[in-house]
Amino acid sequence: MRISDWTVIALCGALFVQVPASLSGAGSLYWRRLDAESGVPIGALALDAEGRELALGSDRGVWRGPWEGSLATRPRRQPLQGPVRDLAFGLDGSLWVAAADGLYELRRDAWPRRVDVGVGEGARDVRRISVSQGWAALATGAGVYVAGPDRRWRRFAAMPPGPASLVALHPEGDGQRLYACSGGSLWSASLGIGRAGASEVRRLAVPSGSVGLGEALDLFILPAASTATDASAQLHEAAAERGGHALGVVYRAALALYAPLAQRWEIWRPHWPAASVPHRYAHGLGRHWLATDRGLLVAPQLAGPWRRARPPLGGLATPALAGRPDALYAASVLGVFRGSAEVDGSSPSASGDPPIARLQQVVLAFQGLSPASGDALRAGAARRGWWPKLSVGLGYATEGSWSDDFDESIASGVSRYLHDREREREREYEIGVALAWDLGDAAFHPEEVDVSRELRALVQLRADVLDEVTQLYFERQRALAEAALLPEGDARVGALALRARELAARLDGWSGGWWSEQSR
Template identity: 30%
Template sequence: MLKHQMKFALMSPLRTTALFLLSLSLSSPASSQPLWEPVSYGLDDSRLHLVAVDPQVPRTLYAASLRAVYRSDDGGRHWSQRFRTSGHAEVMFLAVDPFDGPHALVATTRGLYATADDGRHWLRAFRGGTSEEARCHVVFFHPFRRGEVWLGTAGGGFVSRDGGRSWQSAGPELSRRSIRYLAIDPTPPHRLYVLTDHEVFAGGTDEATWQSLFSLAATPQPLEEAAEQADEAVVDETASADQLTALAVDPALKDGVSPSSPTTLYLSSLNGAYTSADGGVTWQPLTQLGLGTASIRHLILHHHSPTVLYAATPNGVARLLPEEQRWEALYAGLPTKAARFLAATDSRLFAATDQGLYMLDLTMEQLAQGNWPGAKALLGDFVHEPSIGAVQENAIHYAEVQPEKIAAWRKQARMSALIPKFTVTGDTNLTDFRHWDSGANPDALQKGERDIDWSTNVTWELGDFIYSDDQTNIDVRSKLMVELRDSILDDVTRSYFERRRLQVELITDPPTEPKAQLAKELRIQELTAILDGLTGGWFSSEIERNGRR
């Protein structure tokens, strides 16, 4: 019975979170880790090393191999190639404009390319004055300033304040340096962090000078500490021992508004990781226990319920457990260890690997560890579904009871006064009219034409401009329409939120009995059918269009 129930639940992708929690209560702790799901079916190249999410439309994904960039508009169900390099050029980085989704930039070893139409057409936005400057390593849109773009190359840093049309040097401190990564503090004044091969610089985006915060040459490597903690943490012999790879910024927000303590920084390299709890003044080696390698290719912070640090390594994806001073590998469902890059939305983590793109449901991952998300984060798991306002609007238009229709009736009734009433009347006299020919034959009696009378009449009812009899009929019809609209809105609102309450209950308090689980699943399907009936099938089709895996 349970086996069949679980198969039924899997038929609906909206129930996966609830099913996951139900399985937790029926399985051993070892099997409670959430599963990675493949989201790169149909891609021509499975060896991916980059992934990006459109900040405005989280279901829009970009993934890149060394030779091409791909785009998905439905969360990874379908992909299309949008960019391919020529010659021996390689894709190094990609970024999506947070203010203008169709605008994206791709950094390659032979310049920077830009698109303004979702990747259908591309133009070279930066060539560089030297071969080093042409080798673009990283590109970064300022998340709080429209049109501001930062570019890191093998020959220095550059900034554009017009969306990439013109460029200038980012400062003498960064000139002729190989810049590998860019990050920003999300709290004002939005300090920018720049990673070169060996150093970390920080400065305001309006400042002309940069401050060095970290140098690999002046910082002890964390390898000895890792070796003492676990023999499994070994150096990646194929990697450079002194190259920085990524930096993550934790602003330590208080109530999500203002900083309550100095910014915490996490820094990774191909041979270790470091952390600073005072905004980069002092640094400490970050534990490697549980990683199985010293090499971290990329790391990101997920700032939701609670803040978690994730790392991509040659051994897969891992999550930092700060209280236990160790990393936990997230391997379930991931067929490869070679994770190269990470990206996240409010509720999903994406990993680019040498065997494709994979997605981890972070809500499920948090619940598996007992980290219950807040209400906002929990409801964020349903962002792929239409809002109540959108459902109400579509139901009103489907039933043709929108307020604009009544206004149109009244306007048409007033304008009818401009249309005249046009009448034509005619009359024929059947009496024969005869007369003597007054011409050459005066003795002949002639029969004349019949007498035909006709007239036309045009009238305007100008009083209808003020009030007409039609207004009375409109008042009656509008009253009935308002009552019908209120009834539809009431049905939509009750069905929508009853359905949402059941969805949340399946996540926060999943039934342990299969029969109770089935009853809730059926009720959700019934409410979905009601909403489809009220919107002409739009509700389910919109969920399908948004795409969710």
């Protein structure tokens, strides 16, 4: 491998992997991790029709919201019971959720609403959802259910009874073309307004020579423009007719493409790397992608060659995929990753963690060690010389005197007794306020020496805290990067993931819970 073939960019602990243009078909590819909630496995993904909103499904509920690299915009989590199997957006912004206990409809700023499409456990066993222009189809344990623009669910009785595993819808005139896997066979039907049943219901017979394909694992629709890079030019010409499209089928060891207008099949049996078993398909960034139990696969054409995607997803089991022309979203044991043709400048790190600079600011503020606190001490000491010494005095004095004078007089034989009494009291109050300035302290106050010692200790303590937090942060980044490079099933992956969670808990303690808030 030449150095010019592959490029790895590491900036501030963020790992971006650049895929060579010969494989990407549309420039270089970069992965960025999106965190919904630390340690939560994601099992289903869905993009709205305009690609502005992403939904993530797990056993803790559903997250939905914009995921364009802004950590300030946090998708809202809506709790549900049990794991989420599939997701699909409607035209009105509603989100259909296939949960373990049935079908739910999620609208913005509203609680999940359970929808009963039929009677019995089989009708509540929803396995796949497909939505197209106001229509919706479900694959359930009781067969296929369909809802038109009137939003009334009906069992699609035109297909054989029994469990259905896959469904796919594609616009056709004023209705829809329905594809379903039921009873071990592929079926095609035409849906229209006012027709709960269908016309042209027929079984799609896979051509001879396709023995051993087994059960279909996924269905996907390719517009005519998307089939231009496929190996079969004749198949593309048939699909490129007006309104043309192709139905793709994923098997355990094969890929099949069916052109409805030409009624022709093309089947490829590529060699999956490391005996992988594919289960989900997505088209994005001008390439074809397959989610397997042993990692994400990518190919420029359906015919191949299929290769492992570059780290971190090439060696990790990929439960779900969602693609659009300018991005690809993939779920793995390490979280959900977004692949794009250009580096997202707002991406703080490949792990989706907040940038180190922001973390350091939060930690210093929480610990009371921010530079502003030292500046306040220094400024206060400098201003102290201009403050006067304030003296306040309060005085009180009291003085009292009294006298008694006794006298006796006799006149004309009459005796008289005289008594003179005198009382005097004086009170004095005194209040004094004095302001004294020592102008020499204005030039340099003696306590500035003590402040200088305190600031030096504060700077050293701040450096120790930053050193500890920085080591924890980048040790976590290294653990995540090493885990991403290991093959699926390696015992070290679990140990590294546990180490990453331990480091996250320590960072949470340093930041007063701020770190965990960024992952909610």
